[in-house]
Every structure is written in C-alpha cells, then in structure tokens.
Amino acid sequence: MLDTSAFLAGLNPFVSGEEQITTPKVMQEVKTNSLIQLRLRTALKHGILTVKIPSMDSLAEVNVAANKVGDSFFLSDTDKQILAVAQELKMSGYQPKIVTDDYSIQNVATQLKIEFCSLATLGIRSILIWVRYCPACYREYAPEYNLKECAICGTKLKRKVKSNPEKGTS
Ligand SMILES: [Zn+2]
Structure with missing residues (x-):
C-alpha cells in the first residue's frame, strides 16, 4: 500500500519485489509530477502496481477507527482510501503493509492492526x-x-x- 508521500519522495515501484497497491486518489495527487506519473503508468502497465478502490464498508470501518483515536481531522480522503483498501486486504487474509510517513495514517493503522513502515525503513531518506x-x-x-x-x-x-x-x- 503506497500513499502519495511515498511516490512524491521518489519511491520507485520497480525496485521493490513485492506486489504494490495504491488508490485512485493517490494517482490523482501525483498527477502534477510528470516524472512520477510516467513511472507509475509504466508500473501499472507491467502489473507491478495495482490501483484498488475501497468499498463503502471498509471506508466506514476506517472512519470509526479514526474517530476513536481522534485522527479524523487529519486524514484526507486519500488517506482514508489507503487505510480502507489495506483493511479490505487484511479482511481477505492478506498482510498489507502501508508505506507512509504520515503520523495520522500510522496512528489509525495501529488502531486497525494494520502494519506500516516509514519511507526511511525503505532507504528513502528525504523527508517531506x-x-x-x-x-x-x-x-x-x-x-x-x-x-x-x-x-x-x-x-x-x-x-x-x-x-x-x-x-x-x-
Ligand atoms: Zn482562505
């Protein structure tokens, strides 16, 4: 699961061997950067990256969790999509990991028992x-x-x- 900051910080979908998933809103947010957009389009074409749309049910679950930890204010629609897709994957038996430096996403992910890692752990040192x-x-x-x-x-x-x-x- 990749959030916008992961792509903007220069994360290259080609260097990781794992299956990578993102959401339509993230794709929208990186649109302004043509270099990154090109990279993502190529990754999509090669099946390295998948764009998933979360269900209303999983979005509702994310909202409940975000309200519980008091982070609803800080989550954008994009953040909620990422968390919701991760929640769906988890419910279908996968072990998604969200790559993000956003503290609110990390906080709600903890509440939902979804794994996350920061960009630094992937060797990306630039801080957004x-x-x-x-x-x-x-x-x-x-x-x-x-x-x-x-x-x-x-x-x-x-x-x-x-x-x-x-x-x-x-
Ligand atoms: Zn104003």
Missing part, C-alpha cells in the same frame, strides 16, 4: 513536509490548526508538500 493551505486565499496553516476550513474565508483546506527532493510537485 506537508503544509495545509487555503486554495482560495493561500494562507498556510500549522499542523496544530484544528479545523478543516480556512479561518479567513471558510474554504476547505488542501495540503501540499513544502519541501521535496524532486522538482515540480506542488
């Missing part, structure tokens, strides 16, 4: 700093900011990578 921002007035928000909407104009916040080793991903 996510920043939440308002797409309307471009105000940036600290991680402690507890609301999903912009305090100034009420627009739903988005997140982007603040520092990135690969160019062109904002």
